[in-house]
Amino acid sequence: MIFIHEILKTFLKWRSYIGIIAIGVIVPLIEIGFKIEGGSISRMAMRGFSRDFLLFGNMFNAYFVTEFLMNSLWVHIPFLITLVAGDMLAGEATGGTFRLLLTRPVSRTRILFLKYLVALSYTAILVIFMAVLSLGLGLWLFGTGDLIVPGKITVILPASVVPMRLLLAFTLSIWSMWCVASLAFLFSSLVENAIGPIIASMAVIIVFILVSTIPLSLFESVKPFLFTTYFNFWQQAMEEPIPWDSIGRSAAIIGAYSCAMTGAAWLVFVRKDILS
Amino acid sequence: MPSTLSGSSEVILRTVDLRKQFGSRLAVRDLNLDVHRGEIFGFLGPNGAGKSTTIRMILSLIRPSGGYVEIFGRRLEDHRSAILRKVGGLVESADFYLYLSARRNLEIVASLYGGLEKHTVDHALELVGLTERSDDRVKTFSHGMKQRLGIAQALLSNPELIILDEPTTGLDPQGIVEVRELILSLARDRGITVFLSSHLLSEIEQTASNMAIISRGKLAVQGPVRSLLATTEMVLTVEATPLDAAGKILSEFRSVRELKQLSGRFEMTIDANEVPSLTKLFVERGLEVRALIPRRSLEEYFLNITEEASVDAKGK
Numbered sequence: 001m002i003f004i005h006e007i008l009k010t011f012l013k014w015r016s017y018i019g020i021i022a023i024g025v026i027v028p029l030i031e032i033g034f035k036i037e038g039g040s041i042s043r044m045a046m047r048g049f050s051r052d053f054l055l056f057g058n059m060f061n062a063y064f065v066t067e068f069l070m071n072s073l074w075v076h077i078p079f080l081i082t083l084v085a086g087d088m089l090a091g092e093a094t095g096g097t098f099r100l101l102l103t104r105p106v107s108r109t110r111i112l113f114l115k116y117l118v119a120l121s122y123t124a125i126l127v128i129f130m131a132v133l134s135l136g137l138g139l140w141l142f143g144t145g146d147l148i149v150p151g152k153i154t155v156i157l158p159a160s161v162v163p164m165r166l167l168l169a170f171t172l173s174i175w176s177m178w179c180v181a182s183l184a185f186l187f188s189s190l191v192e193n194a195i196g197p198i199i200a201s202m203a204v205i206i207v208f209i210l211v212s213t214i215p216l217s218l219f220e221s222v223k224p225f226l227f228t229t230y231f232n233f234w235q236q237a238m239e240e241p242i243p244w245d246s247i248g249r250s251a252a253i254i255g256a257y258s259c260a261m262t263g264a265a266w267l268v269f270v271r272k273d274i275l276s
Numbered sequence: 277m278p279s280t281l282s283g284s285s286e287v288i289l290r291t292v293d294l295r296k297q298f299g300s301r302l303a304v305r306d307l308n309l310d311v312h313r314g315e316i317f318g319f320l321g322p323n324g325a326g327k328s329t330t331i332r333m334i335l336s337l338i339r340p341s342g343g344y345v346e347i348f349g350r351r352l353e354d355h356r357s358a359i360l361r362k363v364g365g366l367v368e369s370a371d372f373y374l375y376l377s378a379r380r381n382l383e384i385v386a387s388l389y390g391g392l393e394k395h396t397v398d399h400a401l402e403l404v405g406l407t408e409r410s411d412d413r414v415k416t417f418s419h420g421m422k423q424r425l426g427i428a429q430a431l432l433s434n435p436e437l438i439i440l441d442e443p444t445t446g447l448d449p450q451g452i453v454e455v456r457e458l459i460l461s462l463a464r465d466r467g468i469t470v471f472l473s474s475h476l477l478s479e480i481e482q483t484a485s486n487m488a489i490i491s492r493g494k495l496a497v498q499g500p501v502r503s504l505l506a507t508t509e510m511v512l513t514v515e516a517t518p519l520d521a522a523g524k525i526l527s528e529f530r531s532v533r534e535l536k537q538l539s540g541r542f543e544m545t546i547d548a549n550e551v552p553s554l555t556k557l558f559v560e561r562g563l564e565v566r567a568l569i570p571r572r573s574l575e576e577y578f579l580n581i582t583e584e585a586s587v588d589a590k591g592k
Contacts, residue, residue: 001387009384012375096371100381100429103335103365104388105357274337 002106006118015087019080019126026072027133031065035141061145062138063162067238069134073127073173074232078180078205079198080126085119085184086197089269093192093276108270116185116262123181124174131170149238157238165237172234175251179227180205182258182265189265192276227257288313288437288469289334293343296329296493303329304493306343311471311486313436316463318484318501319473320578326493327473328368331441334471335365347437361389364435366443370426374415378406378425381414385429392433400428404458420451427458438462439471444479452479459483477578489578510548515541515567522563529554541567 010016089112092098101111147162149155157165183204187197208228211219223229233250236243289311296304304326311317321327332338334345336356345352347359372381382400386392401410404424414422423443430438440459444452460483462468474480480487481501488498497504516522522542526532531547532554546554551570558565 001390005384005387008380009373009376014375095373096369097373099335099337099365099367099371100385101388102337103360103363103367104385105359105361106388106390107357271339273339274332 002110003114003117006114007121010084010088010118010122013087016084016122018083019077019122020129022076022080023126023130023133026076027069027130028137030069031134031137031141034060034065061142061147061159062135063144063147063157063159063166065138065142066131066134066166067147067149067169069130070169070173070234072130073176073234074209075202075206077126077130077177079202081123081177081180082184082198082201084122085181086188086201087194088115088119088185089188089265090191090194090197091188093274094194096276098274098276102274109266112189112266112269116182116265119181119185120178123177127170127174127177131166135166147238155238155240157240165242168242169234169237172237172247172251176231176234176254179231179254179258179261182261186261186265186268189268189272227254230254286313287311288348289317289471290346291330291334291343292346294330294333294340294345295342296326296333296338297341302493304333304340307490307493307495309488309495309498311437311469313469314463314467315486316459316470316472316484318480318487319471319490320475320477320480320487321473321490322475325490327475327490328441329493330490331365331367331439331471331473334439335363335367336360337367361433362436363439364430364433364437365439365441366423366426366430367439367441369445370422370429372414372422372425375413377411378414378417378428379410381425382429382432385432389433396432396434400431403431404428405454419446420448423447423451423455427455431462435468437469437471439473441473442475443472444474444476452476456483509545510551511543511571512546512551513541513543513567513569513571514565516558516563516565518563521561522558525554525557525561525563529557 092101102108144159144162146159147157147165149157180201184197184201187200188194191197205228208226209231212223212226212228212231230250230253233247233254236247236250287310289309291307291309294304294307294309295302307326307330309317309319309330319327319330329338333340334347334352336352347363350359352359372378373384376384378401379397382397386397398407398410401407404427406421406424406428409417409421414425417425423446427440427443430440443459444455447455456479459470459472463470470483472480472484484501486499487501487504489496514522514526519540523537526535526542526544529550531550533545535542535544548570551568555565555568
């Protein structure tokens with residue numbers, strides 16, 4: 001019952017729909033833009049090898065567009081997640097409602113983990129919404145076809161296997177985004193203003209991404225310790241063959257980060273003096 | 277008039293050497309309080325005295341730096357859930373989820389007790405007169421309505437002990453009377469022990485049977501309101517003509533001390549029991565008494581005590 005009320009509290013807040021609305025606007029906007037441009041982006045992406053290979057069929061399809069939109073998982077979706085996850089504890093402090101919750105015969109640990117569960121649920125809902133919208137709209141606008149995944153080694157996945165690969169990719173991306181939610185949740189336990197966790201989480205993510213991606217020898221030794229290094233492991237779902245070992249290792253590292261951050265949030269929260 | 281409600285000998289809430297330190301500031305210093313079952317216990321202190329910090333420790337919102345809280349004979353830190361199941365609290369202003377209805381807010385609180393019967397929310401709303409507005413969002417409520425909702429949430433679990441921190445703050449006179457009546461009825465009709473914190477001294481004087489005064493985090497005094505009042509002397513202001521004759525009577529009258537002549541009036545300390553005799557004497561001597569303003573109240577006592585405690589604290 002407490003969990004249901006926590007869900008209700010979250011989903012009856014206007015703030016929680018910012019992410020849904022943003023995705024609901026951005027995804028159709030990009031897909032309609034693609035439709036109007038008529039595949040010029042696709043041609044640009046495949047420019048390198050279209051000279052050497054003959055391409056048949058619908059290469060600019062729903063799968064291609066969905067895979068393209070998944071790149072928003074780097075910054076845009078994390079930002080939308082922190083809006084809610086960063087508010088989970090700090091919002092109660094700001095509103096003074098901790099006094100309503102924490103003077104009851106329920107342990108702080110239980111309240112914390114129920115709130116964390118809500119933050120994870122929201123994160124999953126946001127990613128699933130993006131997946132369903134981008135794929136659904138893409139199927140309607142572009143239809144299906146084989147998926148070309150440009151990269152160091154360009155992979156062409158047959159249309160028959162792409163749905164399962166996308167399912168895997170989105171599942172892995174939810175796992176990645178849970179790490180973002182955990183980070184925002186940790187910051188949320190530290191402060192009494194919901195803006196702080198949002199800014200702090202995004203600052204950490206952006207700095208870590210920069211360190212993870214800029215090819216400087218100075219950063220090389222730090223990279224293995226940053227969760228953002230493993231952040232995009234969902235992309236490995238599109239490799240051929242699927243590198244399960246690497247995916248497993250990345251998932252374990254990201255999971256360990258999530259656990260550590262949530263554990264830290266728990267330590268802070270159970271000892272915290274409620275002064276708001 | 278102090279309440280006639282009095283508690284039993286059973287101590288329901290006890291703080292033992294309770295202390296809280298924020299950095300270098302000692303907010304509560306070795307506080308020892310005893311609250312008995314069935315009484316309304318007034319917890320007085322000026323702003324910043326440490327009342328809310330104490331209450332937050334009693335309700336487990338703040339961890340004590342030293343000492344402990346004992347409720348229903350058990351240590352709070354060891355039996356938190358079992359104790360808080362029978363305790364209701366309103367700490368400072370009543371804050372709620374403003375975007376939710378009053379009923380939804382109470383349902384959220386009720387869910388934290390697990391297994392509360394459905395009608396308890398209706399009953400609590402009815403008790404504070406908010407049934408008709410129960411489905412309105414709390415953000416549309418006036419301050420007084422929020423305070424009443426705050427009391428409703430404190431009563432949800434049918435508590436044996438209710439802790440109210442400044443429950444009348446910001447209320448209009450009618451609201452203050454209503455809340456006061458509600459507090460009195462909780463103790464009188466339902467046998468609930470009420471721990472009432474306030475800096476509105478008249479509030480305590482009119483409701484509490486026992487009280488403690490805290491100043492700078494330190495207990496200044498504790499005991500029955502009546503006996504504490506009995507130990508105080510009254511400050512009396514007299515306006516009478518002719519002024520010279522009045523001054524002569526006052527300077528010769530027994531038990532008048534610290535007599536001061538101000539512009540057109542006298543102020544003095546006097547034993548409360550002697551005021552009728554003094555009034556009679558004025559009339560017998562043919563003086564015209566324009567005003568006789570007694571300040572025999574807890575307020576005077578409170579001000580004295582807190583001032584003394586402040587001086588003590590500074591001295592140390």
